[in-house]
């Protein structure tokens with residue numbers, strides 16, 4: 001592809017939707033892997049009092065430069081996802097300079113109408129989350145590499161737990177619509193497959209929401225201490 005063709009592709013709505021899909025899949029892959037990592041909070045300490053999730057945190061840290069490569073790739077995906085989403089919504093507004101007199105929601109769902117604010121809320125949540133569990137600046141008693149301690153102590157604050165629970169519900173609706181619209185924009189829309197794809201999007205969103213929300217709830221209920 002020549003540079004100008006590549007440029008035209010990126011400038012066109014379909015090029016932007018492909019960027020949304022590719023970066024969305026990267027972010028989706030991250031949240032699935034992250035949840036699998038987080039669920040290790042349920043593994044009790046060994047005879048020496050060592051937690052599996054702490055060993056996992058240490059193993060990630062041991063990746064050294066590779067961890068930074070993954071972090072930078074993730075950051076690039078987040079930035080591209082956000083910038084492209086803003087460009088797409090500006091393009092859509094420019095194509096319809098006069099707002100609809102009456103909005104017809106017949107073809108939209110609750111999840112699709114809320115993308116515009118579930119996205120920014122998740123963005124804000126990520127900033128809070130990094131200052132809470134990674135940097136510790138917003139944590140009441142942060143200890144570097146003591147992941148089990150940090151998570152339990154962090155979720156003993158009901159306000160912090162509430163922030164996570166609300167953010168996970170937002171993430172669920174965002175992912176449900178995101179996964180589903182990705183299939184549509186890459187052209188996978190067929191009466192035979194559509195119900196299965198919708199079911200997949202629902203199941204994936206439910207897995208992520210229930211799995212993640214279970215953690216603050218288990219801590220507050222005293223099941224994980």
Ligand code: HEM
Nearest residue numbers: 031034038057071129133134147151164171212213215216
């Ligand atoms: C209840 C849900 C969640 C829990 C308990 C949780 C827990 C954690 C913990 C403990 C860390 C620090 C790990 C370490 O320092 O070794 C972390 C890092 C991180 N989490 Fe989460 N997380 C949750 C949900 C999410 C979600 C939904 C996202 C994204 C939308 C996310 C994105 C991140 C990112 C980007 C990092 C930094 C990774 C790094 O740079 O090393 N987390 N999380």
